[in-house]
Amino acid sequence: xxxxxxxxxxxxxxxxxxxxxxxxxxxxxxxxxxxxxxxxxxxxxxxxxxxxxxxxxxxxxxxxxxxxxxxxxxxxxxxxxxxxxxxxxxxxxxxxxxxxxxxxxxxxxxxxxxxxxxxxxxxxxxxxxxxxxxxxxxxxxxxxxxxxxxxxxxxxxxxxxxxxxxxxxxxxxxxxxxxxxxxxxxxxx
Amino acid sequence: xxxxxxxxxxxxxxxxxxxxxxxxxxxxxxxxxxxxxxxxxxxxxxxxxxxxxxxxxxxxxxxxxxxxxxxxxxxxxxxxxxxxxxxxxxxxxxxxxxxxxxxxxxxxxxxxxxxxxxxxxxxxxxxxxxxxxxxxxxxxxxxxxxxxxxxxxxxxxxxxxxxxxxxxxxxxxxxxxxxxxxxxxxxxxxxxxxxxxxxxxxxxxxxxxxxxxxxxxxxxxxxxxxxxxxxxxxxxxxxxxxxxxxxxxxxxxxxxxxxxxxxxxxxxxxxxxxxxxxxxxxxxxxxxxxxxxxxxxxxxxxxxxxxxxxxxxxxxxxxxxxxxxxxxxxxxxxxxxxxxxxxxxxxxxxxxxxxxxxxxxxxxxxxxxxxxxxxxxxxxxxxxxxxxxxxxxx
Numbered sequence: 200x201x202x203x204x205x206x207x208x209x210x211x212x213x214x215x216x217x218x219x220x221x222x223x224x225x226x227x228x229x230x231x232x233x234x235x236x237x238x239x240x241x242x243x244x245x246x247x248x249x250x251x252x253x254x255x256x257x258x259x260x261x262x263x264x265x266x267x268x269x270x271x272x273x274x275x276x277x278x279x280x281x282x283x284x285x286x287x288x289x290x291x292x293x294x295x296x297x298x299x300x301x302x303x304x305x306x307x308x309x310x311x312x313x314x315x316x317x318x319x320x321x322x323x324x325x326x327x328x329x330x331x332x333x334x335x336x337x338x339x340x341x342x343x344x345x346x347x348x349x350x351x352x353x354x355x356x357x358x359x360x361x362x363x364x365x366x367x368x369x370x371x372x373x374x375x376x377x378x379x380x381x382x383x384x385x386x387x388x
Numbered sequence: 389x390x391x392x393x394x395x396x397x398x399x400x401x402x403x404x405x406x407x408x409x410x411x412x413x414x415x416x417x418x419x420x421x422x423x424x425x426x427x428x429x430x431x432x433x434x435x436x437x438x439x440x441x442x443x444x445x446x447x448x449x450x451x452x453x454x455x456x457x458x459x460x461x462x463x464x465x466x467x468x469x470x471x472x473x474x475x476x477x478x479x480x481x482x483x484x485x486x487x488x489x490x491x492x493x494x495x496x497x498x499x500x501x502x503x504x505x506x507x508x509x510x511x512x513x514x515x516x517x518x519x520x521x522x523x524x525x526x527x528x529x530x531x532x533x534x535x536x537x538x539x540x541x542x543x544x545x546x547x548x549x550x551x552x553x554x555x556x557x558x559x560x561x562x563x564x565x566x567x568x569x570x571x572x573x574x575x576x577x578x579x580x581x582x583x584x585x586x587x588x589x590x591x592x593x594x595x596x597x598x599x600x601x602x603x604x605x606x607x608x609x610x611x612x613x614x615x616x617x618x619x620x621x622x623x624x625x626x627x628x629x630x631x632x633x634x635x636x637x638x639x640x641x642x643x644x645x646x647x648x649x650x651x652x653x654x655x656x657x658x659x660x661x662x663x664x665x666x667x668x669x670x671x672x673x674x675x676x677x678x679x680x681x682x683x684x685x686x687x688x689x690x691x692x693x694x695x696x697x698x699x700x701x702x703x704x705x706x707x708x709x710x711x712x713x714x715x716x717x718x719x720x721x722x723x724x725x726x727x728x729x730x731x732x733x734x735x736x737x738x739x740x741x742x743x744x745x746x747x748x749x750x751x752x753x754x755x756x757x758x759x760x761x762x763x764x765x766x767x768x769x770x771x772x773x774x775x776x777x778x779x780x781x782x
Contacts, residue, residue: 226618226620227620228617228618228619228620228652230619230651230652230653231617231619231652266655267655267656267691267692268655268691268692269691269692269693269694270690270691270692270694270697270734271691273694302694303694304690304694304695304696304697304698304734305695305696306696306698306699306734306735307694307698307734308734308735308736309736345735345736345737345738346736346737346738346739346740347736347738350736
């Protein structure tokens, strides 16, 4: 279903997701349900529906909290923070970024990148450009030590956005409430 | 009719009024709203449309939502009905009760040794409204259903434990031969063999061969459930299988699958089982089993308490690998490389993760538990936890 979404066949991906979600809810399989919400978030990001992506992220966080899966919770919280920053809901973004930072392990590379990127964008929107740039560059450095190419690309893109918001650009920065570009691929987690 | 035997005793009674079972909605209306859903369903199912049974069971149920308890008054009533049966008919009924609420003529024929007239006995029991013809679950067979679950339970309870053990074991033999097309054959065989072991155990009789057969069937059923990601069923079946292992034996493949199943349901229980595996292995000087238990526990720690967990796991695996290689234990090596995959996953080292899972898969011999099919593909994603892996296996 994620492949379908990557191919732009969003309706089919959503239909499959709906069937799968209904089945795991009926089974009462919380672990699988949490995983399904991860896929839902990803599909909605590709579809450009940030509100739906945030809703899936919130559900995923609630389930992982319930299951006691701190590591998974930290990653989804970081991802959710990043979605809220794109929605321009800075307080929510900050809240989830803090939660991700608090729960994550220092060697959890993906989460370390996610919460820094989210917080960097929040700070940039508030005019705290120096702190924003520091966080975004830290995320880039962490990404460069990994082999997660999509995640690396995201950190570069987010650093670019932070710099643009600080006025260090040649073109106008994109508005924070922009629709999700169909060509941009988010990290899965 | 709650007490059809009275008609036989009082032939002079002028009027017979035959009442059919109450429809489900009428039974439901007899059960007060305060009774919870689970108990409500148990009562309705056991009563089989008999308002007397509903009333008696409600009197015992109180306001709670716990397990249904059959009231002594009802047990006495049902026992009295069965006591009035001729010995041959009673034997036939008891043999049917071993199979369950629904049973088959062929099974009764096989179990009621020395009883040549099974068909007429079944017809007589049908006339007495203790059983009724029902759809057979085995092709080519005739099926019967107890008119009430409580009648089945009363017939079953009347059998001495030694007889129950014997008939459960013999029924498993019959089912193995005739039930090859039954979807849940392993679950059913595992259950009947397990019951035979349990009843013999309660009489102080151990039967290692029977226990091993029960364990094998339950393990197979549990692994099948695990492969379809039905973690609850898998955990229940594999726990029952593990309980049948001799106290001195640690079945590493079974323990590993059980921990995987528990990880999908209740991670604290999975942690507890991993700790227990380590402790039991240490107690029997099984260094490989002990290290595997510790590795399982360390992998789970990544989820519940991630700070420093990946480093600790990596150090543990590096300590364990020479031990596993020296022992030539492929299952342990599979566990170790899978754990290294988790470490690499945490660090987003995708190539290392792919290599680790590929190495683990190379040791995933089908005969030794659930294979790690599909795991290596996850290295293509930046971050996939155990839940995501599970979903990918779907």
